[in-house]
Amino acid sequence: NIFSDFDKYEKIPEEWEPPKPKPYHDVGNLRYFLQEPDCYDQFSVIYDGGDRTAIFKNTAREPVLIEERARWTETYIRWSPQGTYLATFHAKGIALWGGEKFEQIMRFSHPGVQLIDFSPCERYMVTFSPILSTQEDQQQIIIWDIRTGMKKRGFHCETQSTWPILKWSNDGSYFGRITPDTLSVYETPSMGLLEKKSLKITGLRDFSWSPSDNIIAYWVPEQQNVPARVTLIQMPSRQELCIKNLFNVADCKMHWQKNGDYLCVKVDRYSKAKKIDEKDQFKYSGLYYNFELFRIREKQIPVDKVEVKENVIAFAWEPVGSRFAFIHGESPRISVSFYQIRPGKVETIKTLERKQANHLFWSPAGQFIVLAGLRNMNGVLEFVDASDVTVMAQTEHFMATDVEWDSTGRYVVSAVSWWGHKVDNGYWIWSFQGRLLQKIQLERFCQLLWRPRPPSLLSIEQMRAIKKNMKKYTEQFEVMDRLRQSNVSTEILEKRSEMMNEYKSFRERATEEWESMKYRRLELRDGVDTDTLEYEENDEEIVEFLLKVEEVVVEE
Amino acid sequence: TATAVRTCGFSFSGRYIMYTTDKTMGRPCEIHIFDLNDIRNGEPTMVIPISSSKITSAVWGPYEEYIITGHENGEICHYDLKSGDKINSCKEHSKQINDLQLSKDMSMLISASKDTTAKLFETATLGHMKTYKTERPVNSASLSPIYDHVVLGGGQEAMDVTTTSTKVGKFDARFYHLVFEEEFGRVKGHFGPINSTAFHPDGKSYSSGGEDGYVRVHYFDPSYFDFRFEF
Numbered sequence: 001n002i003f004s005d006f007d008k009y010e011k012i013p014e015e016w017e018p019p020k021p022k023p024y025h026d027v028g029n030l031r032y033f034l035q036e037p038d039c040y041d042q043f044s045v046i047y048d049g050g051d052r053t054a055i056f057k058n059t060a061r062e063p064v065l066i067e068e069r070a071r072w073t074e075t076y077i078r079w080s081p082q083g084t085y086l087a088t089f090h091a092k093g094i095a096l097w098g099g100e101k102f103e104q105i106m107r108f109s110h111p112g113v114q115l116i117d118f119s120p121c122e123r124y125m126v127t128f129s130p131i132l133s134t135q136e137d138q139q140q141i142i143i144w145d146i147r148t149g150m151k152k153r154g155f156h157c158e159t160q161s162t163w164p165i166l167k168w169s170n171d172g173s174y175f176g177r178i179t180p181d182t183l184s185v186y187e188t189p190s191m192g193l194l195e196k197k198s199l200k201i202t203g204l205r206d207f208s209w210s211p212s213d214n215i216i217a218y219w220v221p222e223q224q225n226v227p228a229r230v231t232l233i234q235m236p237s238r239q240e241l242c243i244k245n246l247f248n249v250a251d252c253k254m255h256w257q258k259n260g261d262y263l264c265v266k267v268d269r270y271s272k273a274k275k276i277d278e279k280d281q282f283k284y285s286g287l288y289y290n291f292e293l294f295r296i297r298e299k300q301i302p303v304d305k306v307e308v309k310e311n312v313i314a315f316a317w318e319p320v321g322s323r324f325a326f327i328h329g330e331s332p333r334i335s336v337s338f339y340q341i342r343p344g345k346v347e348t349i350k351t352l353e354r355k356q357a358n359h360l361f362w363s364p365a366g367q368f369i370v371l372a373g374l375r376n377m378n379g380v381l382e383f384v385d386a387s388d389v390t391v392m393a394q395t396e397h398f399m400a401t402d403v404e405w406d407s408t409g410r411y412v413v414s415a416v417s418w419w420g421h422k423v424d425n426g427y428w429i430w431s432f433q434g435r436l437l438q439k440i441q442l443e444r445f446c447q448l449l450w451r452p453r454p455p456s457l458l459s460i461e462q463m464r465a466i467k468k469n470m471k472k473y474t475e476q477f478e479v480m481d482r483l484r485q486s487n488v489s490t491e492i493l494e495k496r497s498e499m500m501n502e503y504k505s506f507r508e509r510a511t512e513e514w515e516s517m518k519y520r521r522l523e524l525r526d527g528v529d530t531d532t533l534e535y536e537e538n539d540e541e542i543v544e545f546l547l548k549v550e551e552v553v554v555e556e
Numbered sequence: 557t558a559t560a561v562r563t564c565g566f567s568f569s570g571r572y573i574m575y576t577t578d579k580t581m582g583r584p585c586e587i588h589i590f591d592l593n594d595i596r597n598g599e600p601t602m603v604i605p606i607s608s609s610k611i612t613s614a615v616w617g618p619y620e621e622y623i624i625t626g627h628e629n630g631e632i633c634h635y636d637l638k639s640g641d642k643i644n645s646c647k648e649h650s651k652q653i654n655d656l657q658l659s660k661d662m663s664m665l666i667s668a669s670k671d672t673t674a675k676l677f678e679t680a681t682l683g684h685m686k687t688y689k690t691e692r693p694v695n696s697a698s699l700s701p702i703y704d705h706v707v708l709g710g711g712q713e714a715m716d717v718t719t720t721s722t723k724v725g726k727f728d729a730r731f732y733h734l735v736f737e738e739e740f741g742r743v744k745g746h747f748g749p750i751n752s753t754a755f756h757p758d759g760k761s762y763s764s765g766g767e768d769g770y771v772r773v774h775y776f777d778p779s780y781f782d783f784r785f786e787f
Contacts, residue, residue, distance in 0.1 A: 423712070424691070426691075441691050493786060493787055496735075496736050496785065496786070496787035497787045499735050499736055499787075500735050500736075500787050503704075503734075503735040506678070506685070510661060510663035510664070511661070513663060514661045514663065517618075517619065520619050521568070521619075523569075524567075524568050524569035524571075524619065524620065525568070525569055525570070526569075
């Protein structure tokens with residue numbers, strides 16, 4: 001206990017006053033942005049080197065500004081996973097903003113905060129600050145309840161591992177973290193250790209939650225004679241659902257498919273391992289790769305294996321569906337392969353060869369994917385339809401540093417961030433087919449983030465019904481579109497005629513001035529009128545000259 | 557002259573010339589004015605020292621009453637010929653003025669600036685009328701003598717950053733409508749930034765000179781003369 005606690009406990013008053021209820025602070029409709037009548041998505045933009053932050057609406061001709069504030073954040077911003085809150089960073093902590101007018105919803109004091117993470121259900125937020133101060137017992141990792149703003153639990157962190165250190169289960173009921181040889185799972189809202197005890201797993205390297213169920217996948221490297229293995233366990237029962245042993249493993253990386261239907265583990269295998277010095281460090285050589293694909297939904301979770309000859313640069317699941325794509329090879333021979341998981345086998349759909357790509361971006365709605373060669377590959381973009389793996393469009397956004405799909409999968413933004421490249425900063429908006437829609441340049445533009453949407457409330461039947469009746473809806477949309485077009489043109493025409501009238505009155509004055517100053521011009525140029533200087537057409541001059549003399553003898 | 561000369565020009569009558577010198581080697585930036593009828597042993601008739609931001613471009617005002625100067629900080633000023641005083645100024649641009657040109661009747665002034673815009677002013681008052689926006693620094697701007705058209709030439713300097721897309725002939729001259737500030741045409745062809753543009757006095761052609769060492773003379777197609785903006 002701190003010394004000041006003594007004072008605190010001594011001074012407790014005799015009379016106990018019940019705490020006064022705090023007046024309810026109505027934050028308004030935090031999800032107002034979903035009710036946008038034209039379904040325009042919002043996105044946040046940081047520009048001016050970080051000084052200005054603005055929120056725009058993705059309207060048809062050009063983005064419409066909703067809100068802009070100078071110095072809204074000191075470093076960068078984050079949206080919460082369902083788009084309800086906007087988090088800004090400050091030296092003293094984090095502020096959350098939301099609602100129609102982006103009012104401040106809550107403030108969290110955590111000096112020196114550098115990283116934040118939200119629970120997927122948006123009930124909790126985790127902040128990390130590297131500053132360790134003994135005052136007030138500040139901890140480096142703090143979990144907050146977002147609606148009340150109360151600090152729920154804090155942790156010290158011994159090692160600077162990858163963020164997020166605390167990983168949430170999809171419904172927010174559990175979160176876990178790794179400490180050497182231990183996996184600790186906590187439950188909410190009590191924030192206590194599940195069953196009051198952690199899982200002791202020697203050599204535990206990494207774990208991850210399924211995005212849809214309370215299943216944890218973790219892997220352990222090989223030790224002495226025991227091979228490496230990937231294990232899936234169910235929470236909270238801790239029942240092991242599946243264990244896969246792997247041999248000659250150098251490293252593993254886990255990728256869950258967004259619906260939690262599949263788990264892919266990319267395994268780096270070695271053909272030779274040499275032990276360096278006395279510690280358990282190995283040097284691996286002759287690396288080759290394969291993917292272990294776990295079919296979560298099938299009984300007993302069967303595992304398929306896909307071998308890859310070359311170095312894998314990037315991997316991504318199609319967010320809805322059973323396809324995945326990955327980039328492999330070394331520059332300049334880089335290829336992108338597409339696979340489909342079918343009951344019973346995993347088959348190659350197609351491989352696109354000789355591509356300039358180092359990142360893959362699937363549309364959140366599936367089927368479409370952007371292959372991007374960012375940063376040192378000069379911003380080559382290819383839009384591919386994965387249903388038949390055809391390239392829809394091949395384009396370029398020179399020196400692009402980021403690509404972001406909007407949450408509906410209709411638009412893609414490619415951006416050149418000032419943080420990566422000092423000139424030509426701005427963002428371009430493309431349709432999902434690769435058609436360039438808008439080019440927006442902003443002074444020292446830094447970051448663009450689409451505002452996420454919460455998962456749809458429609459059931460699958462309702463969505464199917466809408467798709468069937470699409471023709472009816474498109475008629476309505478066409479009428480609206482045509483109306484909007486004609487509005488726009490009349491607006492433009494009106495504006496233009498206004499501008500022209502203004503200009504005409506200026507020109508009248510200028511012409512009057514010109515006329516009145518004629519005398520001066522004559523003066524200055526010695527009486528030569530140079531106002532109408534035209535090319536003199538060749539003056540015609542008739543010159544007579546003797547051609548010949550002819551003597552004709554008339555009669556003798 | 558002791559230092560580099562930035563701009564020079566004949567006055568309307570041709571009787572005077574002016575040139576501006578650079579602010580280097582301890583010498584201030586100055587405007588020198590010579591009366592050609594009265595050259596006395598090489599000394600200028602008038603020297604106007606400029607203590608503020610140095611002059612990067614200058615033209616004669618109409619009727620030889622004043623000199624219009626564009627400065628490194630984006631300011632545009634009027635300097636009176638007789639007294640040498642600054643009689644007017646405005647700061648609409650945020651970076652240096654690369655070029656100043658007058659319209660045919662000298663009632664309007666167009667300025668090209670490194671801040672990627674060109675602006676149209678009323679010559680007499682320096683009142684800001686229009687702005688033409690681009691993504692690259694504008695090196696030169698000219699006004700058509702017969703139409704409400706403006707041509708802008710520019711491009712990223714080679715010494716600033718060498719990562720402009722290396723597509724062949726990418727540097728272009730852009731045409732904007734004077735009143736509506738909207739771009740309606742581009743002419744490609746230069747291999748380097750365009751440093752200077754000028755319309756032919758009859759308005760039927762224009763020329764552009766660039767960093768690549770080429771001067772290109774363009775004659776307009778009939779479609780240029782038929783082009784109309786709706787309003």
